[in-house]
Amino acid sequence: MKAAVVTSFGTAPRCADFPDPVAAGRDEMVVSVIAAGLHPRVRSQANGSHYTSTGVLPLVPGIDGVGRDADGRLRYFVLPEDVTAGSMAERAVIDARRSVVLPSGTDPLMVAAAMNPAMSSWIALRQRIQFTAGSNVLVLGATGNAGRMAVQVARLLGAGEVIAAARDAGLLAGLAALGATSTLLLGPGPGPGSDSGPDSGDPGPDGSAVAGRLGPAAAGVDVVLDYLWGQPAATLLTALIRARADGGRPLTWIQIGSVAGPVAPVPSAALRAARLQVVGSGQGSVPAGAILAELPELAREISKGTFGIDVRAVPLDDVGQAWADSARSRQRIVITPAV
Ligand SMILES: NC(=O)c1ccc[n+]([C@@H]2O[C@H](COP(=O)([O-])OP(=O)(O)OC[C@H]3O[C@@H](n4cnc5c(N)ncnc54)[C@H](OP(=O)(O)O)[C@@H]3O)[C@@H](O)[C@H]2O)c1
Numbered sequence: 001m002k003a004a005v006v007t008s009f010g011t012a013p014r015c016a017d018f019p020d021p022v023a024a025g026r027d028e029m030v031v032s033v034i035a036a037g038l039h040p041r042v043r044s045q046a047n048g049s050h051y052t053s054t055g056v057l058p059l060v061p062g063i064d065g066v067g068r069d070a071d072g073r074l075r076y077f078v079l080p081e082d083v084t085a086g087s088m089a090e091r092a093v094i095d096a097r098r099s100v101v102l103p104s105g106t107d108p109l110m111v112a113a114a115m116n117p118a119m120s121s122w123i124a125l126r127q128r129i130q131f132t133a134g135s136n137v138l139v140l141g142a143t144g145n146a147g148r149m150a151v152q153v154a155r156l157l158g159a160g161e162v163i164a165a166a167r168d169a170g171l172l173a174g175l176a177a178l179g180a181t182s183t184l185l186l187g188p189g190p191g192p193g194s195d196s197g198p199d200s201g202d203p204g205p206d207g208s209a210v211a212g213r214l215g216p217a218a219a220g221v222d223v224v225l226d227y228l229w230g231q232p233a234a235t236l237l238t239a240l241i242r243a244r245a246d247g248g249r250p251l252t253w254i255q256i257g258s259v260a261g262p263v264a265p266v267p268s269a270a271l272r273a274a275r276l277q278v279v280g281s282g283q284g285s286v287p288a289g290a291i292l293a294e295l296p297e298l299a300r301e302i303s304k305g306t307f308g309i310d311v312r313a314v315p316l317d318d319v320g321q322a323w324a325d326s327a328r329s330r331q332r333i334v335i336t337p338a339v
Contacts (some may be wrong), residue, residue: 003089004319004335006059009048012323013061013088015316021085021093028093031067031075035112035313036087038326038333039063040259045086046323052081052283062087064116066108067094068338074102076111076299078292081283088319090337100295106303113311113332114149114302119291121150121225122298124254124281125157127290129223133158136220138184140236141227143171145309145332146257148178150225152307155179161217165236178308182215186232211239219245224253230261238267241274248275255280 003018023030044050046061064078065087077099079086085093102111121139125131137154141147142164154162155178164180166172172183188209221240226233237253244251251274270276279285301307312331314322319335326333 001090002316002337003060003085004062004316006046006061007057009046009057012320013046014320015318018058018060018085018089021089021091023093025095027096029069029096030091031069031077031094032338033062033065033067033087033089033092034074034108034338035334035336036062036065037112037116038314038322038335039116040257041116042086042088043323043326054082054084056084059084060086060089062089062092062335064112065092066102066112067092074106074108075099076102076115076295078295088316088335088337090316098292100299102299103303109311109313109334109336110305110309111299111302112334113145114307114309115295115298117144117146117309117332118149118153118298118302118307119294120146120227120256120281121153122157123286123291123294124225124256125153125223126294127286128254128279128281129252131157131223134160135222136161136163136217138163138165138218138221138224138236138240139180139227140165140224140233141257141259142166142175142180142183143168144227144257144259145330147225147227148175149307149309150227151175151178151180154225156301156306161220163215163217163221167232182217184210184213184215184218184236186210186236210235211242214239214243218243220249221251222249224251226253226255227257228260229255229258229264231264232260233264234266237264237270237276241270241276244274247273250275250277252276253278256282 004013005016006013077094137159139150143166164175165184167186310331316337
């Protein structure tokens with residue numbers, strides 16, 4: 001069969017022949033893959049940098065997707081984290097217990113694009129903490145695909161205030177339409193004499209630029225969904241704790257992604273000055289069973305069009321170009337082996 005094949009971790013996958021997968025276990029089945037999302041997690045799987053990487057090559061990337069089973073039904077499926085025959089192929093072996101049959105009329109591209117970014121906040125709020133309706137949420141990194149989903153998921157789950165924080169003012173302005181009640185621009189912003197680049201998210205050692213932009217809602221943030229980590233997280237954490245109206249009010253920081261850096265220099269005083277709890281949400285910190293239990297309801301929400309995401313379908317033949325594009329595109333690329 002044709003598949004996207006990685007033969008070296010330094011090189012993008014290319015479309016090539018790969019052995020047909022064979023179902024072995026009682027719950028396994030072969031599906032024709034309709035759509036497989038090119039998520040950041042898939043990029044790190046393909047370049048060997050993800051924390052679950054086993055280093056085995058050759059590798060077909062793709063951790064999830066939508067396929068058609070032998071009975072003609074569409075299924076969203078999640079593959080095991082150490083899979084080497086992934087979903088970016090004409091066919092994939094899936095475990096029926098790690099899949100969900102989609103309602104008829106579902107757009108497979110939308111589901112393949114949206115499940116991974118939507119799941120990041122859905123699982124964090126439903127499985128990682130005891131989230132109560134009315135709690136105030138801040139999404140750090142709100143203009144990415146997962147961040148935009150997080151704004152929508154937080155609203156759906158009954159959040160009170162939803163503060164969207166990111167470095168791009170133009171993109172932030174569009175998030176009110178998704179449910180953000182206010183926005184926070186990260187970084188130093190325009191102005192002469194500033195030597196911190198917008199990428200750093202660091203306005204200075206005391207975070208004064210970000211602190212100065214915090215609106216009144218920041219004093220009552222209950223939960224932070226953090227896709228950035230690195231310096232932007234450290235800067236915001238310090239500013240939020242200083243802004244707290246009630247030091248005894250719990251603040252739960254959920255670490256989900258680290259696009260701004262793998263390490264964040266958190267000042268010790270920030271940990272002592274508030275009832276702060278830092279937790280992570282991802283493979284390993286949430287049991288696989290708990291993640292799978294959430295698939296049907298989330299798939300239903302996506303199938304009925306609850307969330308918006310900008311999708312671009314790319315044929316398997318063009319996977320090399322898709323890899324290059326995905327590094328700079330804001331769209332969620334979906335590889336379509338069997339369309
Ligand atoms: N743990 C989980 O369950 C889980 C699930 C899904 C995703 N994730 C992780 O979540 C993260 C985001 O995923 P995604 O799908 O949203 O990716 P994405 O669509 O590529 O978006 C990345 C976002 O990060 C922003 N960004 C990049 N570098 C930045 C920096 N230095 N400072 C501030 N902002 C920066 C970009 O901002 P601009 O818009 O300004 O360029 C963009 O909005 C990734 O690390 C992914 O692996 C985790």
